[in-house]
Amino acid sequence: MILFWVASLCKLVIAKEKLDFATILDTVYKNQIDQISYETLTENLWDSYQHPIDLNSTSREEIKRLHILSEEQLENFFAHLYKNGVLVSIYELQAIPGLDLATIERLLPFVKVEETYPQQTQGLQALFGERPTTYGYWLSRYERILESQKGYQFNKKSGKIPYQGSPHKIVTRLKWKHPNGWGFGIAARKYPGEEFTWDHAKERYGFDSWSSYLSVENKKWLKKLVIANYQVGYGQGLVINAGFNMDKSGETIPIIRVSNAGIKPHSSFNNQGFRGIAATFNWGPMEQSLYYAYNSLDSKVLQDTSTGKYYTEGIQRSGLHRTEQEISKKAQIYEQVMGSTLVYKFNREQAELGLNAVYSHYEIPIQINPKKPSYYFSGKYNFNVGFFYRYLWRSLHFFGENAFSKSGGSASILGVIASLSSNLDISLLLRHYKPDFHSFYGDAFRENSSGNCNEQGIYIGVGIQPIKKIRINAYYDYFNFPQPTTRIAKPSSGYSWLTKATYQVNRTNLVIFQYREVRKDKNVPKDKLLYQKDAENKVATYNNRKYKTQFKQQLNKFIDLHSEIQASTYNFLKELTWGYGIAQSITYKLKRASFTGQIAWFDTDSDNRLYLHEKSSLHSKAIPSVNKKGIKYYMLVTYKPTPNWRIEAKYSITWHLEETSIGSGQEEIDGNTKNTVSLQLIYRF
Incomplete structure (x- = not known):
């Protein structure tokens, strides 16, 4: 009771009108995160924006998926609930140690507290605005490159036009959820x-x-039921992952631990996920998930001339069906998947134990392509069993997973996050994936692009806040590949490290400095083998250094500025190349419309490819790469004629000043300019 009145006397400096979701998203992730599953992340935030999480009944995993609270803040929050009981007001968040005003502001749009004192409701509405009453949305997006690409032109050699369809990209999605727990979604793409x-x-x-x-949720002992397309994620991702896994980036602490996503509906535009039926049952601290899927996969089916039996050399997961060859591979193999996950949680969710088991069966067997390493999977079926765990003791958060596959190969991952003080966090992650560990649906922390196999490594991350406005993040990751990989013809090792300094000048202005270095082996191109002393190994080491500076400034409530400078050096076979890029954007915001324009100058090559920040339509993300010498400009316009409608249009043009063509293969454009347009409509209901 006392906490409620103390917290109520504190004044939160928050806008009275609830902000638009896109504006909130920029605020939550104002520190650019590289190589992130942006679509999955946005969907998580969007769901919580429409259906705010009840802080009095949430779980650690549910609130962690917002990626707003640190491990220390999560522990302080649940310790507060355990000690004082349920929250009586949203104001009470201010009384929790470690929850600063900026963090609370980012969290508020996605959470709620059922008010114990009705007389406060009017004041809350004045402060935060009305809660959205919408329970779904419809989205349609159109994109295309205006120039004619090679794939759409007549090929004299083959006598055909390679691409069978038009250059238009069209996606549409409908999601609906009723307050009583029923949900429906459908998505289509071209x-x-x-x-x-x-x-x-x-x-x-x-x-x-x-x-x-x-889908249906929260019906007594039935926590969730999904029919048709869904994803599953438990543990650290060695056996099963729901499509969200943060890679190494400037966020050096939270990236090493994956939260349990459980069973979740899937209406994304990517190709991940299962098709079948899945359910989660809940009995107090115990949770049991069961799922079955019957998936159609893309593959080239071959026939053994000596035995007459059919086989394939691998599954194609690009999801592209443009040419006759790509179309011929579509839905050629059927796969059955059966899985089960059992989770038991202890003591206010401070500890958890879980068991994963997944079995998959292919219609025809997979045989190893002779060009691939011999430890790759071959056979007609596979199974994985994994044991995962998590334990929170004071300021130490231990977690990990151990798994093995049918082949006998095993994989282990063990990590700890230590919040030594409010100003110092340290993370440590050990991983050991044997070459013959085969997991088709896992996606754990790794360096090897081929999957969670043939890798050993140690990752150390640090987050320091020496003074109030400055935070320094750093990591060092050493990795070793005991066997050759598809890109490295011999056993090898390497490392990467990063340091990032963030200076929060004030609530609206931010400065970021970042340095990243990668040292790794790769195969020497055939045209350069003559210059390689150790030519019989056909492998050499490269060193890539990247420098980035960002300035984010809000001049007033109408104008935001974003400046970025990047540089890169690449040293391979004693040949040093370099490149740089400069980008400046400005956003002008009105009540119903916003305008963002950016111009970028770049001068680099393919080895020093840069990724410049770029705003995109809601529910999509563009971190486009640039190379060679040129200029890129784009304009993004957003207009909301009514609270329910959102219209977005984007136009971009790229000039390559010293080139006669852009792109390669079927994507090649004859000329030095590339124009792209997109239009998106969203209706919330």
């Missing part, structure tokens, strides 16, 4: 080069790809 057609044998029904789901 990538550039794919055609609108009806072909039951290739599972093409107008759009090239469809996904949908029907």
Whole structure:
């Protein structure tokens, strides 16, 4: 009771009108995170924005998926609930140690507290604005490159046009959720080069790809049921991962631990996920998930001339069906998947134990391509069993997972996050993945692009706040590949490290300095083997250094500025190259509209490819790479004619000043300019 009145007397400096979701998203992730599953992250935040999390009944994993609270803040929050009981007001957050005003402001749009004192409701509405009453949205997006690319032109050699469809990219999605727990979603997509057609044998029904789901949540002991398309994520991702895994970046502490996503509906535009039925049952501290899927996969089916039996050399997961060859591989193999996860939570969710088991069976066997390493998977079926755990003791958070596959190969990951003080966090992660560990649906922390196999490593991350406005993040990651990989022809090792300094000048202005270095082996191109002393190994070491500076400034409530300077050096076979890029953007915001424009100058090559920050339409993310010498400009316009409608249009143009063509292969453009347009409509209901 006392805490409520103490917290209520504190004044929060927050805008009276609830902010638009896109504005909130920029605020939450104002520190640019590289190599992140932006679509999955945005969906998590969007769901919580429409259906705020009840802080009095939330779990550690649910609130952690927002990626707003640190491990120390999470522990302080749940310790407060355990000691004082349920929150009586949203104001009480201010009484929790470690929850500063800036963090509370980022958290507020996604959470709620059922008020114990009704007389406070009017004041809350005046402070935070009305809670959204919408329970779904419809989205449609159109994109295309205006120039004609090689794939859409007649090929004299083959006598055909390679791409079977138009250059238009069209995606659409509908999601709906009722307050009583029922939900429905459907999504369809057509990538550039794919055609609108009806072909039951290739599972093409107008759009090239469809996904949908029907779900129900929180019905007594039934926590969740999903029919049709879904994803599953438990543990640290060695056995099963729901599509969200943060890679090494400037966020050096939270990236090493994956939260339990559980079973979640899947209506994304990517190709991840299962198709079938999945359910989660809850009995107090115990949770049991069961799922079955019958998936159609893309593959080239071959026949053994000596035995007459069919086989394939691998599964194609690009999801592209533009050419006759790509179309011929679509839906050629069927896969059955059965899985189970059992989780038991102890003592206010301070500890958890879990068991994963997944079995998959292919219609025809997979045989190893002779060009691939011999430890790659071959056979007709596979299974994985994994044991995962988490334990929180004071300021130390231990977690890990151990798993093995049918082949006998094993994989282990063990980590700890230590909040030594409010100004110092340290993370440590050890990983050991044997070459013959085969996990088709896992996606744990790693360096090896081929999967969670053939790798050993140690990651150390540090987050320091020496003074109030400055935070320094750093990591060092050493990795070793005991066997050759598809990109490195012999056993090898390497390292990467990063340091990032963030200076929060005030609530609206931010400065970031970042340095990253990668030292790693790679195969020597054939045209350069003559210059390599150790030519019989065909492998040499490269060193890539990247420098980045960002300035984010809010001049007033209407104008935001974003400046970025990047540089890169690349040293390979004693040949040093370098490149740089400079970008400046400005955003002008009105009540119903906003305008963002950016111009960038770059001068680099393919080895020093840079990734410049760029704003995109809601529910999409662009971190485009630039190389060679040129200028890029874009304009993004957002207009909300009513509270429910959102219209976004974007136009960008790239000039390569010293080139006669852009791109390669079927994507090549004859000329030195590339124009791209997109239009997106969103209706909330």
